[in-house]
Amino acid sequence: MTGHDWGYGVEDGPSLWHQNYPIAEGSRQSPIDILPQTASHDPSLGPIALKYDQCTSINIANNGHSVVVEFEDSDDRSVIQGGPLDNPYRLKQFHFHWGGKGCRGSEHTVEGHSYASELHLVHWNAVKYETFGEAATAPDGLAVLGIFLETGDDHRWLHTITDALYMVKFKGSVTNFKSFNPKCLLPSSLHYWTYLGSLTTPPLHESVTWIVLKEPIAVSEKQPAHSWWIPGSSHYGWFPIQTSQMELSLAFAAHKTTASTE
Numbered sequence: 001m002t003g004h005d006w007g008y009g010v011e012d013g014p015s016l017w018h019q020n021y022p023i024a025e026g027s028r029q030s031p032i033d034i035l036p037q038t039a040s041h042d043p044s045l046g047p048i049a050l051k052y053d054q055c056t057s058i059n060i061a062n063n064g065h066s067v068v069v070e071f072e073d074s075d076d077r078s079v080i081q082g083g084p085l086d087n088p089y090r091l092k093q094f095h096f097h098w099g100g101k102g103c104r105g106s107e108h109t110v111e112g113h114s115y116a117s118e119l120h121l122v123h124w125n126a127v128k129y130e131t132f133g134e135a136a137t138a139p140d141g142l143a144v145l146g147i148f149l150e151t152g153d154d155h156r157w158l159h160t161i162t163d164a165l166y167m168v169k170f171k172g173s174v175t176n177f178k179s180f181n182p183k184c185l186l187p188s189s190l191h192y193w194t195y196l197g198s199l200t201t202p203p204l205h206e207s208v209t210w211i212v213l214k215e216p217i218a219v220s221e222k223q224p225a226h227s228w229w230i231p232g233s234s235h236y237g238w239f240p241i242q243t244s245q246m247e248l249s250l251a252f253a254a255h256k257t258t259a260s261t262e
């Protein structure tokens with residue numbers, strides 16, 4: 001299936017994804033509603049470690065479903081390790097999930113609470129697998145660091161990304177985006193919840209060790225998608241961005257699956 005047989009609309013939204021992606025009804029589907037009170041504390045879980053100092057961002061792209069910043073991943077210069085992970089996982093890309101105007105578009109929720117947005121830093125297990133594509137289908141292939149974005153003060157560095165959005169307003173567009181280091185997007189605490197789950201978008205592979213940070217980062221109202229909404233639009237999901245309008249819509253409807261955290 002191509003990447004464009006799904007979306008967030010009435011005809012192609014999350015409740016229909018199982019028709020083309022039966023794994024949507026699998027046993028470890030993401031996102032989930034995180035219930036801190038029932039999450040078991042695992043004393044064997046150490047802190048996560050992020051080695052992002054040698055990060056090499058390459059470009060920023062609009063893939064029709066999200067805005068994605070890709071990284072050079074030919075070696076272990078940027079990795080996540082520790083916590084539930086048995087070895088380092090290489091940073092491949094990060095992307096966001098936003099909601100429409102006034103909507104809260106995080107994918108994971110915490111006791112039913114949605115956040116304004118959610119940032120996903122996607123890493124792959126290059127120790128066990130040859131390519132990202134191979135890792136993406138393996139049960140221990142990916143590690144995604146989820147960071148909630150909450151409206152509040154201006155985020156000092158997020159404007160670097162939102163300023164670049166104008167360069168990728170059309171689906172399929174890519175532009176240079178060098179020397180962006182995502183460590184500026186991390187909250188002060190790396191305390192986390194973790195569970196074994198899946199990609200939250202098709203193909204929904206059950207290959208993700210999720211590491212969701214408890215502390216959100218603050219972004220101002222004007223920074224996330226809210227100020228990018230195309231007036232009068234009803235379609236949820238990345239706008240099929242061949243629109244003549246100058247503004248860009250990052251409208252994502254979050255979809256929820258229910259399951260308890262481990």
Ligand SMILES: NS(=O)(=O)/N=C1/NCCS1
Binds near residue numbers: 120201202
């Ligand atoms: N949102 S997500 O991070 O679970 N989905 C992805 N699809 C391809 C790479 S990451």
Ligand SMILES: [Zn+2]
Binds near residue numbers: 096120
């Ligand atoms: Zn994501």
